[in-house]
Amino acid sequence: MTSAAVSFQNVSKAYGTLQALKGVSFEVEKGAFFGLLGPNGAGKSTLINSMAGLVKPSSGHILVNGYDTEKSYRQTRRQLGLVPQELISDPFFSIKELLTIQSGYFGLSGSVQDKWIGELLERLALSEKADANTNQLSGGMKRRVLIAMALVHKPDVIVLDEPTAGVDVDLRKTLWDFTKELHQKGHTIILTTHYLEEAESLCEKVAILQKGQLRALESTSDLVSMHPFRYVRVSLSQRFEKAMLSSTLDLANRLDSFNVNEVVFKVEKELPLNQVMSWLSASPLSIKDITSRDATLEEVFISLTGGQDNEL
Amino acid sequence: MNFNLVGCWALFVKEVRRFYSVAIQTIFAPVVSSLLYLLIFGQVIDTKIEVFSGLTYSQFLIPGLVMMTVLQNAFSNTSSSIIQSKMHGNLTFVMLSPISPLELYLAFVGASVIRGLAVGVGVLLVGMFGFDLTMNHPWWILLFAVLSAAIMGSVGLTAGLLSDKFDQLAAFQNFIIVPLTFLSGVFYSIHALPNIWQHISHLNPFFYMVDGFRYGFFTQSDVSIALSLTITVAFFFGITAINLILLFKGVKIRD
Known part of the structure; x- marks a missing residue:
């Protein structure tokens, strides 16, 4: 029993x-x-x-x-x-x-x-x-x-x-x-x-x-915490265009989502944040603010289920 | 044996309250319908036919009508309750409770017996009021009424369990229950039929319920009371076994 x-x-x-x-x-x-x-x-x-x-x-x-x-x-x-x-x-x-x-x-x-x-x-x-x-x-x-x-x-x-x-x-x-x-x-x-x-x-x-x-x-x-990625959100003082990342492929490959003046990068946890900062500095992005966070349960869920259905 | 008496009683009371809350539809309307049969058939044919010796046609007809209303209402009670509960989803409440298949069966069939008897007594009282009707063997009358109501409550439970929608239930009622009821000797003695139809009538289990019930009034019947009782009791156990198998297996209610 x-x-x-x-x-x-x-x-x-x-x-x-x-x-x-x-x-x-x-x-x-x-x-x-x-x-x-x-x-x-x-x-x-x-x-x-x-x-x-x-x-x-x-x-x-x-x-x-x-x-x-x-x-x-x-x-x-x-x-x-x-x-x-x-x-x-x-x-x-x-x-x-x-x-x-x-x-x-x-x-x-x-x-x-x-x-x-x-x-x-x-x-x-x-x-x-x-x-x-x-x-x-x-x-x-x-x-x-x-x-x-x-x-x-x-x-x-x-x-x-x-x-x-x-x-x-x-x-x-x-x-x-x-x-x-x-x-x-x-x-x-x-x-x-x-x-x-x-x-x-x-x-x-x-x-x-x-x-x-x-x-x-x-x-x-x-x-x-087991999720291998963290999410870096960058607020911009300009309108975001995907073309802005054409010169920094490392960032382009890690683009998760974006809206008018905000962009989110999905970054490997083992990657030092300094590295991300240096890529950002090298890009033409005009940065207003940067925040970094761990994955949410929703992101873990989508990652585990392969995005089969975002709705539970 | 571990029996949830309180739970079974609660479900029985709920089922009785369910039909009582719409008593005009479930009790009074069937009584009025049966009395219309009595009025029309009885008055028109009364002087022309003597079915059993010493009895008018109306006297012969009343027990048949009483039994017909008992059968049809007992069937309707369980079948409509189960199908509605499935449609509204509230059967889930019972399924989630510690009520066993046997307890569920007893509660539903018990309530159908109450409704069948309530309607039957209504028809009988009015019939006795207007016609000279004696009850020679009240215990036979009660026994056949209760057994027959329990049988039809059980048949209604089977139909309700197996039906997925009202349409299927209506087909069951209109193509099986109504013909078997009407051809069970409610309106006539099978001795008035040609031989071949008499033999076919003997295959109709409803015939024995009506005939045994009528024996209780007149001490006259088409077949012996022992045969009617044997077949009715056998039918009751048979349909009870079918229901318990369906409920234990959870057919159409526990996927």
Whole structure:
């Protein structure tokens, strides 16, 4: 028996000839804030849904707090709270009724549970809509309901499958504040998101999936620091033209991006910054400011996945 | 055996509340439809046909109509609930919970029995009000009503699970359920049919449900009550087994 919160053991899933997951194995430590990243179609949702019991893996095992999701599904479902990617509604019941019904599935009722439901409604700014039907809600509100539904049984492991997709800034902040609080209380958080800056700021460790295979599994800081490039941004007091670099091929070869009066060079980390400065001095660029930074998670991601899809 | 009784009960209550929240559509409308059948067929044919000895056609018809509404509404309850839950996505909430396939089956079918009986009692009460109808064997009546509702709730569950869209479900209902119901002896005794059709009627499992149910009222039936009960119970276990296999395998709900 493993001590990890979640252990994926050689998990494969095939839909006909399409191999959605190809022997994925890794562990998520207890209490971690873990990011599961990958391009569209990488297999993230298949993996998450396999863990939650919505998808049956073709082979392999998934353990949640040591319990097998197939053999001991009652235990694993009690310990997992999944916020699914797709918006879900139920035209027959109000939000509060849905939360009470969902509690019932887990055998939870009474005043303590009612208090928790009230707290969830409060924390997710749903109190005013508690008696509203989900069909009357906006997309953002429906997303909050899904989060409340996932937390109604106080799961140990919380899985958020792109929870901020189509969500406004206010809700995003509310959601992340609440998620951070749950993490601080000891819950394990597994997150997939379209927004890599969110993953970089929140997740201690990330796994990157591509074409159903694990491409990387590192702490976020290690993954970023392992990236072999740094980025040198040069602000100009003139309009930038690519032709300006024709005399300095070393710079031209390292051009990453540019706009009207700003240019970014992607430079090998082992290359001394002095060397870059000397190339810049030799160029006809009229420099106003220079900054250097490490790669972002997004840049690491694009580099690892070969830019297959910039959108997660 | 580890049984999540509270979870199963919560799902059952939810399913009952679901159809009760639209009671005009799910309870009152079917009662009115059945009474229209009684009004039209009963009044027009009443004096011209004696199906069982000593009974008017209306008296013969009422138990058949009651059973027809029980069957159709029990089927509709599970089939529409499952397909709607799949369409809206809210079946996911159940799938994420520690409710087993057996518990899910019992909750959905239990609710369909409640709806079938609610509509059936509505038709029966109105029928008893206007016609001289006696119930010679109330326990047989109740047994066949509950078993038949459970069977059709199960058939509805199978149809809902296997259907990907409303169109497929409507085809199942219109091309299988409605013909089998109408040809089950609701409106006639199969002894009124030519021999070949009598034999074909014996292949229709719905016939035994209607015939056994009618026996409870009149102590008269087209086939023996033992045969009706045997076939109905066998059908119930058969369709239950099919549903449990589908649910355990997660056909069309756990890809």
